[in-house]
Amino acid sequence: MKYILVSLLLASLLQVFLWLNNDKKFITPPDAEDIIESLSYAPYTKKNEKEMLSDEEVVRDLKLLKKFTNTVRFYSAEDSQKVMPFVKQLGMKAHMGLWLSGVAEDNEKEIALAKTLISDYYDNLASVIVGNEVLLRDDLKPDELIVHIRDFKGFVEGIFKGRLDVKEQAIKDELAKIKNKRKRAAKEKELRIELVKHPEHSVAVTTAEIWNMWLLYPDLANEVDMINIHILPYWEKIKAENVESFFKEIYAKVREIHKTKPITIGEFGWPSQGYNNQGAVASPENQAMIIRRFLRMAKEEGFSYNIMEAFDQPWKGVDEGNVGQYWGIFDANRKLKFEMQGVVLVEPFWFMQMVAAALIGAILTFYGLRNQNINFLHAITYGLAAQGISFGIVMAAVYPFIHYMNFGMWIMWGMGSILMVPLTLITLAKANELFKCTIGKPPKRLIPLDLKSExxxxxxxxxxxxxxxxxxxxxxxxxxxxxxxxxxxxxxxxxxxxxxxxxxxxxxxxxxxxxxxxxxxxxxxxxxxxxxxxxxxxxxxxxxxxxxxxxxxxxxxxxxxxxxxxxxxxxxxxxxxxxxxxxxxxxxxxxxxxxxxxxxxxxxxxxxxxxxxxxxxxxxxxxxxxxxxxxxxxxxxxxxxxxxxxxxxxxxxxxxxxxxxxxxxxxxPDTIEAFKNQRHRWAYGAVQILKKHWPHFKPSSKTLTRAQKHHFVTGWFFWLSDALGPVTAVLNILWVPVIIFVGVTIPTIALTVPILTSFLVNVIHSFVLYKTRVGAKFYHSTLGAIAAMSLQLIIFKAVYDGFVKDRLPFKRTEKGGNSKKSVSSPVKNEIILATLLLGSFTALIMTNHQDIVEIYVFSATILIQSVPYISAIILRLIEKSSYKKEAL
CATH class of the missing domain: 3.90.550.10 (Spore Coat Polysaccharide Biosynthesis Protein SpsA; Chain A)
Incomplete structure (x- = not known):
């Protein structure tokens, strides 16, 4: 017991030490002012479906944003219709966008609604943005877009002129009341001075495109009042440390082409979560650092800008993948992700994670080592392994708290979490066996050779x-x-x-x-x-x-x-x-x-x-x-x-x-089929025993010792974990098209790391212990591993049969030439699964143009999941080659 207590204490303290000394929990970007020129705002709920907020929720949002900015940007007339009454009520300004697409009928409705809103809320508009990245999406040709821009320029100028005419008429009406020429002249001078001091508000008309479109179509600048460029370095695959220099380079290029036209940055931002885009990494620390540096640079350089965006939008996960949801400086619960001055905490759950990881690791150590004959070296290495496993458990557990989960993600995370239970027990059991057999105490209970009896x-x-x-x-x-x-x-x-x-x-x-x-x-x-x-x-x-x-x-x-x-x-x-x-x-x-x-x-x-x-x-x-x-x-x-x-x-x-x-x-066994039938009988029988004897394994039962319970339960978990292999393989195969074609929901750590870790431990366990305990050479260890892995699918079938079918007949293991050669292939199902998994692996690698790390990890997981079925195919090829040799 003393070794257990010492090992769990030392290993837990190491876990705590590593957490406390992780300097990535806090960052200190340059300070920026709290006031932001403009923020993109979408009036939608934090749900995965795109649903409009209530009026009360919109007012709540705008009041919160007003502490940071007086101007918001909308992307459609529908959004503007929802929010503009409250923008006017709070005395704020808006960049009102029109969402133009390739559907003419939809554009007509959008334009009609936009014109009504411009007329109603003219005084609260900073600009009208005719289309958002229309040319980038190739929804309209440049000439078609220019027609709409000119239409709105004429409409806005008409409103502006009409309002000037109203003011002129008001001056004339005021002067007509004054009969004295001197007084009338003095009053006119006074009114003209007031008009100069408070000129009629002019609303700029523009369109929004990524920066290179303004270089590709330079004549477009002649049609707008200002150039509205989107610069989003994340999508340009720019590393975080190079963002500032990249921005200045792009801004300079646009300014060089359009020397006199005003330029505004219509979108600038960085996601706080999601996959990497080659060198561009989405993370809380990168978002805080980049946004604060940008705000400071904007003030120093004096350019106009809009930050994309105010709040995270979980519904964007359907269209924009795992990154589109995380561009807000507030999360979907309206909590500011980082302050504009001082130290930024980028791992908000670190303390709870640290405590949970240390405690779980200590519990795994205690229950993994108790009642065993151990030495200090065995105990401490197992304790360290348990702490490593507990770190992975905590990282998987915290995933839903820092990501927006849709139904598919919950399924994947849930399946991964369920899978972690047997994989954790099995990985630790094999690690325990590995340490015990290599650095632990030698076995003492084997029957000696010199037994004598009367x-x-x-x-x-x-x-x-x-x-x-x-x-x-x-x-x-x-x-x-x-x-x-x-x-x-x-x-x-x-x-x-x-x-x-x-x-x-x-x-x-x-x-x-x-x-x-x-x-x-x-x-x-x-x-x-x-x-x-x-x-x-x-x-x-x-x-x-x-x-x-x-x-x-x-x-x-x-x-x-x-x-x-x-x-x-x-x-x-x-x-x-x-x-x-x-x-x-x-x-x-x-x-x-x-x-x-x-x-x-x-x-x-x-x-x-x-x-x-x-x-x-x-x-x-x-x-x-x-x-x-x-x-x-x-x-x-x-x-x-x-x-x-x-x-x-x-x-x-x-x-x-x-x-x-x-x-x-x-x-x-004579054949692979006989080999598989024998293993099916063993695994099926193990489930039968489990169903019959489970009351003896309850903590309250005294019929078995704790050590016996541990070994038998762990043994059954070996069968169950093998049975889960095909289940997770099929789930991952089904998930691949979602990743490739939808670009959403990279599988979580819970569904990749445990599989990779388990595979690594199995490889080390097999080859090290086969050498130390069996005395096998690498060649024999490899053959043994191939044979063992080839049985995964038949074990799945056996475990499934064990839970749903009672009293299957006993199938003898054909030996000594009793077997009849099967007409059909005994590994046809393994061939199908291997083909699907290898095809999925290849498809993910070939389509991962952004070098997304999570996809590479998932691809590695899928490749590893194919190994048991490839092993079955190899074993079948070995068997067929043996038949040929026998025939010769």
Whole structure:
């Protein structure tokens, strides 16, 4: 416990230290004045749908903005109609925009409404902007746009002239009342002076385009009262540190071409969130720094400008992707993102994130290490890994608090967050196993070689055989006849096998081998478990230990004499030796399969044995007969009767032991299809056990120790995480068209980083531990990894079947030449998924012209998700090449 406390304390303090010393939490841009010349304003709600604000909300917004500016810019006559009454009420000014498109009918309506508003609110207008980036979108040709500009210039000049005429007439009417010439002349002078002091308000007419359009169409400047240019360095891929020099260069270019015409910056801004546009990074610190520097520069240089925009607009995510929502200097909740003077806090949740990360890391450390035999180095490295994982968890958790979430984003974030649970547990479990096996304490509980006992209990060895090749079974039985142990019997259980081809040679062999060998020809239900239960009727009453081996296992003569003495401890009910295979070198496909099996028996089972939590397997298994009878013998309600029996023995308080020495060698599955069927049975059976035994894993249950619960739950999570792989792969495939064609919602950290981290840990775990514990060379480790990863889709099917289907039939693993070659490809579904994932990866890379980092990360995730299905294809190619060699 002291190592756990020290490790979680030191690792947590390191987490806190790194947060506190992160100098990016605060920035200090140049101070700027609070007064901004103009701000773009759109009167829409903070929802994802474009809905107009209420009158009360518009007034609230304008009152808030009036603290910073007296002028706002609108982009359509509809927006202006909503807001202009309140602009007039508050004594503010507006740049009124018209939204012109390529649809003539819509333009006619927009123009008619705009003219009405100009007439009604002329005194509150600073300018009329005829079209916004119309030429950039190619909605209108320059000549068509000029027609509209001239129309509005004439309309505005008509209003201006009419208002002058009204004033002139008012002067004439005033003077007509005065009869005295001297007084009339004096009054006229007074009125003319007043008219000069307060001239009639003139509204400028212009259009708004990005800066290069004014260079491309220089004659357009002759049609407007001022040049309205948009300079948005983010969309120009300009790095934050180069924005000021870029702006000055562009402004100078426009001024050089249009030396006499007034210039205003109709849009300048920078997004606070979103993807990077090559070197241009959208971030809170860049937005604050760039806007404040710009405001300071504008004051020093004396140019006119409008900041785009006042408030974030979540609804823009549909049309402008993940960046369009974040251009406001206020967020959608009307909170100012940064002050105009002093230090700026750009990570508002940092303290809560720090505390949460440190606490979660400490909790993961405590529950990951408790009840384990650890040393300091193991504990501290695991503590650091847990703190790293907790940092990722917190970063994923905070995502919805700093981004505007639509339905699709919630789905992706939710799925990613759900996925993080098993991936976190599995990643930490594998990291724990990695540290334990490399820098932790060596295992102490493996069965020693020098066990001696005066007691020689009777052992009944059961060999179930359903349509087993006679030559294979003969090897098994002849090896059993050579056992050095003296007090045993062998029950050869031929079950549900009517063909004499399988039975006659074995019956004759049993007679030849003598009275120790009992030949049984039985019919039963319940598959293997049913056959084993039926055989109990024929078991010698003196039996103290039941042993079970598969019909293809050739046993070492020392198997019983070495392992039986451990049953002298009355609490021992289960002894398990590893599975291994004697045909691993027959072909490359079998070498790959054999390498995959070895990892579990030399790594996982050794570590589980330290905590009395081994998994019972239906071969190389010995069970105390009295304990076996006590817990209810073999159950036929699962297809992994061996593992289920082992768990019941642990629940009853018994002890299990494991040795990693090989005492028997069997045969590998004949084909990939048989390999997959076997893994489907194991995973399906694991879900059956979980559904049946889950009450024993509740915290309140005392039938299992905490260490046993940990190992069994983690083992089930291994299956579940593999099953989630195809689910997330399909979700990501579906998301790719949204990214490419809509340009919205880059998947969140929750759906990329956990997958990448898990893959990295798996690679390190496999290759390091295969070398240190299995003694495998890189070549064999690679083959084993390919075989293991190729099973992901069949495990998904098994887990799915386990939760929705009850009592699927037992499918035997075809070995020893029993398999029939399948007509259809056993990896056709993997080929489909691999093709879709690789196609998605290629499409994302080819279309990522902006070098968006999130897309590259997502692409890497998709590529990694394709690895299991590519592995299945490789394994199939290896298998086919093996067939060709056999044919030769």
């Amino acid at each position: 007691h020689i209990p009777f052992v009944s060895i059961h060999v179930p055989a359903y349509k087993e090749q006679p030559a294979v079974l003969e090897e098994t039985l002849r090896a059993l006849a050579q056992l050095r142990y003296t007090n045993y019997e062998v029950l050869v259980i031929i079950n549900n096998t009517p063909e004499d081809f399988y039975k006659a040679p074995i019956k004759a062999l049993c007679e030849e081998l003598g009275e120790r060998f009992v030949y049984l020809d039985i019919q039963c239900s319940g598959f293997k478990a049913g056959a084993l239960n039926k055989a109990l009727e024929f078991t010698n009453p003196e039996c103290e230990i039941l042993a079970v081996i598969d019909a293809d296992y050739v046993i070492s003569p020392n198997w019983l004499i070495d392992l039986v003495p451990i049953f002298d401890d009355p609490k021992v009910a289960l002894v398990q030796a590893p599975q291994d295979h004697r045909d691993g070198n027959d072909s490359l496909i079998k070498t790959a399969m054999n390498a995959e099996y070895a990892g579990f028996f030399d790594i996982g089972m050794v570590e589980r044995n330290e905590e009395n939590a081994i998994v019972a397997h239906g071969t190389m298994l010995m069970v105390r007969k009295s304990a076996f009878d006590e817990v209810g013998q073999w159950n036929t309600d699962t297809i992994v009767e061996d593992s289920e029996l082992g768990l019941r023995l642990f629940e009853a308080g018994y002890i299990g032991h494991y040795t990693n020495r090989r005492y028997g060698h069997g045969l590998l």
